[in-house]
Amino acid sequence: MRARFWLLDIDQSEGGSQVIRLWSIINGEPSILLDGKFRPSLYLLLEDGVDPLQILEAVQERSKDVDVNLKVEDSKLFGKMVKLIHVDCSCSTPLQELASNISRIKGIRGQLLDDVRPSMQYILYGRCSPSSWNEAELTRVEDIGGYKVYMVEEVYGPREDPQPPLKLLAFDILSLSETGSPNPDRDPIVALSVADGDGVKLFEAEGERGEALVIKDFMEYVAGLDPDVIVGFNSNRFHWNYLIRRARRLGLTLSVTRMGGEPHQSLYGHFSVTGRANIDLRDLAEDIPEIKLKTIDGLARFLGIEAVERPIVEAMEVPEYWRETRGREFLLEYIEENARLLYAIAGEALPFIVQLSSLTGMPMDQVLAAAVGFRVDSYLMREALRIGEIPPRREERPYQPYRGGLVLNPKPGLHEKVAVLDFTSMYPNLMIAYNISPDTLIVGEGEVGDEDAHTIPGTEYRFRKEPPGLYKRCLLNLLEARRNIKERLRGIPPGSVEAKILKEREHAVKVLANALYGYAGWTGARWYVREVAESAAALGRATIRRAMEEAEKIGLEIIYGDTDSIFVRYDKNKVAELIEWVRRELDLEIKLEKIYSRILFTEAKKKYAGLLSDGSLDMVGMEVVRGDWAEIARRAQEETLKILLEGGEVRDAVDNVRRLISEIRAGKIPLREFVIWKTLTRPLEEYKVRAPHVEVSKRLKEKGWRLEIGDKVGYIVAKGDGKIYERAVYYPEASEGDVDHEYYVENQVLPAVLRILESFNVKREALTMPKGSTLLEF
DNA sequence: TTTAGGCACGATAAAATACTACT
DNA sequence: AGTAGTATTTTATCGTGCCT
Numbered sequence: 001m002r003a004r005f006w007l008l009d010i011d012q013s014e015g016g017s018q019v020i021r022l023w024s025i026i027n028g029e030p031s032i033l034l035d036g037k038f039r040p041s042l043y044l045l046l047e048d049g050v051d052p053l054q055i056l057e058a059v060q061e062r063s064k065d066v067d068v069n070l071k072v073e074d075s076k077l078f079g080k081m082v083k084l085i086h087v088d089c090s091c092s093t094p095l096q097e098l099a100s101n102i103s104r105i106k107g108i109r110g111q112l113l114d115d116v117r118p119s120m121q122y123i124l125y126g127r128c129s130p131s132s133w134n135e136a137e138l139t140r141v142e143d144i145g146g147y148k149v150y151m152v153e154e155v156y157g158p159r160e161d162p163q164p165p166l167k168l169l170a171f172d173i174l175s176l177s178e179t180g181s182p183n184p185d186r187d188p189i190v191a192l193s194v195a196d197g198d199g200v201k202l203f204e205a206e207g208e209r210g211e212a213l214v215i216k217d218f219m220e221y222v223a224g225l226d227p228d229v230i231v232g233f234n235s236n237r238f239h240w241n242y243l244i245r246r247a248r249r250l251g252l253t254l255s256v257t258r259m260g261g262e263p264h265q266s267l268y269g270h271f272s273v274t275g276r277a278n279i280d281l282r283d284l285a286e287d288i289p290e291i292k293l294k295t296i297d298g299l300a301r302f303l304g305i306e307a308v309e310r311p312i313v314e315a316m317e318v319p320e321y322w323r324e325t326r327g328r329e330f331l332l333e334y335i336e337e338n339a340r341l342l343y344a345i346a347g348e349a350l351p352f353i354v355q356l357s358s359l360t361g362m363p364m365d366q367v368l369a370a371a372v373g374f375r376v377d378s379y380l381m382r383e384a385l386r387i388g389e390i391p392p393r394r395e396e397r398p399y400q401p402y403r404g405g406l407v408l409n410p411k412p413g414l415h416e417k418v419a420v421l422d423f424t425s426m427y428p429n430l431m432i433a434y435n436i437s438p439d440t441l442i443v444g445e446g447e448v449g450d451e452d453a454h455t456i457p458g459t460e461y462r463f464r465k466e467p468p469g470l471y472k473r474c475l476l477n478l479l480e481a482r483r484n485i486k487e488r489l490r491g492i493p494p495g496s497v498e499a500k501i502l503k504e505r506e507h508a509v510k511v512l513a514n515a516l517y518g519y520a521g522w523t524g525a526r527w528y529v530r531e532v533a534e535s536a537a538a539l540g541r542a543t544i545r546r547a548m549e550e551a552e553k554i555g556l557e558i559i560y561g562d563t564d565s566i567f568v569r570y571d572k573n574k575v576a577e578l579i580e581w582v583r584r585e586l587d588l589e590i591k592l593e594k595i596y597s598r599i600l601f602t603e604a605k606k607k608y609a610g611l612l613s614d615g616s617l618d619m620v621g622m623e624v625v626r627g628d629w630a631e632i633a634r635r636a637q638e639e640t641l642k643i644l645l646e647g648g649e650v651r652d653a654v655d656n657v658r659r660l661i662s663e664i665r666a667g668k669i670p671l672r673e674f675v676i677w678k679t680l681t682r683p684l685e686e687y688k689v690r691a692p693h694v695e696v697s698k699r700l701k702e703k704g705w706r707l708e709i710g711d712k713v714g715y716i717v718a719k720g721d722g723k724i725y726e727r728a729v730y731y732p733e734a735s736e737g738d739v740d741h742e743y744y745v746e747n748q749v750l751p752a753v754l755r756i757l758e759s760f761n762v763k764r765e766a767l768t769m770p771k772g773s774t775l776l777e778f
Numbered sequence: 779t780t781t782a783g784g785c786a787c788g789a790t791a792a793a794a795t796a797c798t799a800c801t
Numbered sequence: 802a803g804t805a806g807t808a809t810t811t812t813a814t815c816g817t818g819c820c821t
Contacts (some may be wrong), residue, residue: 268779289819372781404783405821426821427782518781525781533782563821586793606785606820621786621819628788628817678817689790689815726791747788 003138003150005033006164008228009277009363010119018091022152023258023275025164030228030258030275032144033136035152038127039069040095040118041088042111043390045077050107058105059085059098067096067570075390076491077112078529079439079469084112084390092118099320112390116381123361124382129158131357131364145260147275158204162501163354169227170195170342171218172335173239175246178319180704184245188321191332192218195339196225202336212250215243222256229254229364231276231346233296233338236280236369237708240271270369281342283368284349286710292627295675300341303348307341308335314732315409316705351501355508376519377526379512383474389439403536405563406541410601410608414644418559419570420611421578422593423543426564427517428475429588430539431532437469438529440521456535457542463535470527471516478513482506496541502623514693540564543586550585551578560601560608594618598645609756611645623752631673633748636660640753650760657753657767664741664749674739675714675731680707692717692728699728717743740773 005024013019018040023034044059046052052072059070071086089095099114116124128134134157138150174191175182188211192203203217204210230238240263247254247262256260257723258275266272270280285294291302293312299308308644313321313334321327357364360379367375381391395752398732430436434454442462453462463469468476485506492499519525521533540563546559548566554574560567568575575592582590596610596618609620623629624638636657643653663669678693684701687694693713701707715728730739743769754764 369779370779374779376781401783407784407820422821515781518783521782522780524779537783565821604786623787626818628819681817685817691789691816694816751788 001138001140002135004133004135004159004161005031005138006133007128007363008166009272009275010130011272011274012092012118015232018118020119020152022128025166025228026148026150028164029148030226031148031150032275033138033150033152034141035122035127035155037152038118038122039088039090040092040121041086042099042114043073043075044085044087044102044108045110045112046083046085047107047109050083053086055105055107056085058107059087059102061100062101062105063087066098068095068098069128076388076439077392078527079389079437079441079464082390110393112393115393116391119363120378124385126157126386127155129358130361131163131354132158133161134158145258147258155641158358162498163351166228166350167225168229168231168343168346168350169197169222169225170231170339170346171235171239172232172338172342173242174318174331174335175242176318176322177315179389181315181706182242184242185249189214189242189246191335193217193332193335193339194221195336195343196227200336200340200343202332204332207484211246212252215247215250215252215254218243219252219255226258227276229279229346229350230273231279231281233285233299233341233342234268234280234282235278236283240278267366268369268371268374270366272365274753277363277365279346279353279365279368281345281349284345284353287368294710296338296341296345299345303345305341305344305348307662308337310337316650316730316732351504354505355501355505356511359505359508359512372515373519373522373524374513376512380470380474380527383477384470387470387473389470392526394524394526397528399523400530402521402530402537403541404537406544406561407563407605408558408561409603409605410560410567412601412603414595415559415569415599415601417570418596418599419566419575420593420596421547421566421568421575421590423564423582424589424591425513426540426543426588427536428479428513430543431517431536432472432475432479433587434535434539435463435465435469436532436535436539437463437470437471438527438532440464440469440472441529441531456538458538459531459535461531461535471520471532475513475516478509481509482513485509533755546586547578547582547590550581554578554581559599562606565593566590567599598647599755600641600645600758600759604755607755609641609645617642617645623755628676628678629752630676630744630748632660632664632669632744633752635673636749637752637756644756644760650757650762653753653757653760654762654766657749657757661749661767664745667736667741671731671734671736671739673714674716674744676716677712677714679700680709680711680713682709685693690723692725692726695725696730 003026005026007022009023011021013021014761020035020038024031024033037088046055051188056072068087068089073084073086075082075084080673096259097110134155136155137153139153141149141151143149153331166578171194173189175187177187190205192214194201203214205214244254244262259274263271263273269531271278281299285291285299286604288302291298297307297310321331351369353364357367360367360375361382362370362378384391395418440463442453442464448464452465454465455462479670489499489502518537522528544561548561551558551568556568556574558568579590583589594612597613598609600610609619609622611617619641622637639656640653643656680697684694684698692715696715697707697713714731715736716731718727718729719740720727750764
């Protein structure tokens with residue numbers, strides 16, 4: 001039969017004969033498609049000048065008892081023609097064995113695609129696309145585990161149709177530890193919450209055997225609902241491992257997959273729940289820089305999901321809550337609400353995840369867990385194979401820095417009517433225009449004439465004009481895709497489901513296109529070529545310089561500029577003239593992005609605050625927007641900026657700061673506003689200096705608290721002598737009376753507000769020494 | 779399992795300099 | 802006056818989080 005299937009997950013069966021399993025949805029039903037005909041493969045890269053047939057024979061000699069096909073092929077590696085031997089086999093294990101056997105044969109320079117798993121190869125070679133509808137010729141065979149099973153006769157590739165409804169399940173657990181982080185070898189799970197289309201459910205442990213029942217209830221619930229997608233928050237790093245280990249201790253197997261087994265650790269540190277997509281929404285939160293505190297609530301708020309305002313509960317505070325009936329109820333409600341929110345978040349986020357998955361060719365449950373670089377890798381690999389470029393292996397390379405974007409010194413002070421002009425997608429467009437790509441870089445001298453090459457100004461690098469390189473093709477495809485989407489969006493009602501999905505697709509396309517420049521300069525990239533990234537950056541600098549020179553020629557006063565943006569004193573006609581000149585002379589688009597009615601610069605780059613015509617305040621780079629400053633300092637700075645930009649008197653701003661300082665000294669500010677949050681970016685032992693948040697973390701670790709890279713540690717600076725790191729106290733352990741108010745006045749509030757007020761000639765003393773009648777009341 | 783470089787800025791650590799007590 | 806030890810100031814480095 002001919003059928004359409006929507007590919008949810010893909011894997012290969014272990015042992016015996018190699019079968020690719022396509023976990024799919026057919027006619028709304030979860031189904032398994034088996035393809036036993038796919039032959040995983042690898043390529044042998046030959047040294048220049050050797051006779052391919054001779055090598056072929058040598059390989060044949062060593063693969064007598066293995067079922068392999070060998071074929072000599074011509075392909076391109078970094079744009080250069082190479083001779084390859086394509087080796088395919090019915091099964092990947094003997095293929096890998098053969099690969100290690102033949103690595104010493106003279107004349108073989110290396111192997112390619114041997115680091116790509118069969119299931120990924122299946123996608124790579126265009127059999128089908130994950131998170132998409134595909135067409136296939138199928139034959140029904142016997143059911144497995146209650147699922148319909150089909151053998152794949154032929155696959156006809158992806159089609160564009162809206163995704164089918166997917167059954168979602170969200171979950172969270174509560175584990176209880178008297179002291180220190182919960183440890184699955186010691187501390188039980190006391191409750192588990194799930195949420196799906198029917199609402200929220202709580203499984204609570206009661207008495208001795210309670211925990212086993214909770215886990216069994218969970219497994220039964222999963223089996224009963226049979227979800228396509230399971231979502232959690234931090235589940236890849238914590239929940240799955242915890243559940244599996246607790247279940248084992250109780251003599252159970254955490255049976256939640258569609259094959260009835262345990263989830264298993266897979267690529268990119270994520271857990272694979274066979275047959276289902278396991279998604280950790282923490283990965284999504286990590287991807288969104290606007291979300292400062294990576295919590296369920298933070299993510300929900302960002303997505304506009306209605307959520308009750310809840311306090312953050314640090315792990316340390318859990319036992320305290322648990323001891324009291326009210327606190328216990330609060331915790332149970334907390335994880336119920338977590339599951340409810342996760343379900344709602346997943347509903348909102350899924351269309352984007354689906355689009356990212358089908359675009360990159362990574363299965364849904366991997367794509368979020370994978371870092372950006374690996375997503376780009378995956379996307380490029382499919383595109384490369386289409387144009388006969390063979391994907392290089394990932395390898396370790398030395399890091400070599402290069403010059404990046406141009407940043408101007410701003411003209412400090414308050415300016416009226418300032419326009420911001422932004423180049424649209426500067427790097428992608430330059431890479432297209434100059435065919436900057438790993439496979440078009442000219443390496444040998446005199447190989448290509450100057451008329452056939454683009455020379456990058458300010459560098460020695462040259463790129464072939466023809467044929468279009470891998471990056472250019474990909475970028476053009478992505479731009480084209482965006483144009484198509486925009487075109488289609490015009491024809492349909494804006495609020496419709498289709499429109500929403502198209503917008504998610506556009507977002508996914510944009511994310512990928514913008515990542516390509518950074519990818520090119522990442523030493524871990526398969527197609528890392530430093531000259532590529534360097535050339536794009538050099539061209540960027542040349543481009544903005546030319547635009548600024550022209551702006552000055554036209555008579556526009558330049559206030560500031562950074563990489564691809566120019567700030568000028570607004571003059572409607574002159575700005576229009578510049579935009580037109582950029583279009584005509586540089587063949588690029590520069591857009592009037594916004595107009596500040598007032599904008600304030602200090603001496604510093606990358607920091608400014610401006611007032612837009614709609615009355616809203618933009619604060620860029622200032623302490624206000626930095627998560628590592630205490631709330632009190634950020635608030636003080638924000639209020640100062642607001643007063644000054646909205647036309648208030650300097651006096652008012654000064655008085656306001658003085659009032660705030662008095663409040664601090666009088667102990668009227670809650671502890672919360674003094675907390676300083678810092679992220680742990682490496683293991684504690686690797687720090688070279690004794691930073692406050694590291695010292696706090698070390699003390700916590702002593703007491704049995706597990707801290708991981710990426711965790712945010714909140715501390716306050718307490719009264720006393722000595723270094724800051726000696727006085728830093730983990731905030732749940734601190735009380736209002738501990739706070740060193742003078743520290744916050746001198747080192748947090750004053751620096752933040754003086755940064756602004758100094759350009760209005762306000763001195764530090766004017767803020768600290770009480771004078772003037774308005775202050776006497778404090 | 780890490781897309782890039784440019785930048786500000788506080789805290790710590792190291793180096794340079796000033797100061798003090800004593801011979 | 803010379804010197805060893807200590808306090809203070811200056812400079813360099815570390816570390817984080819922002820901007821484009």
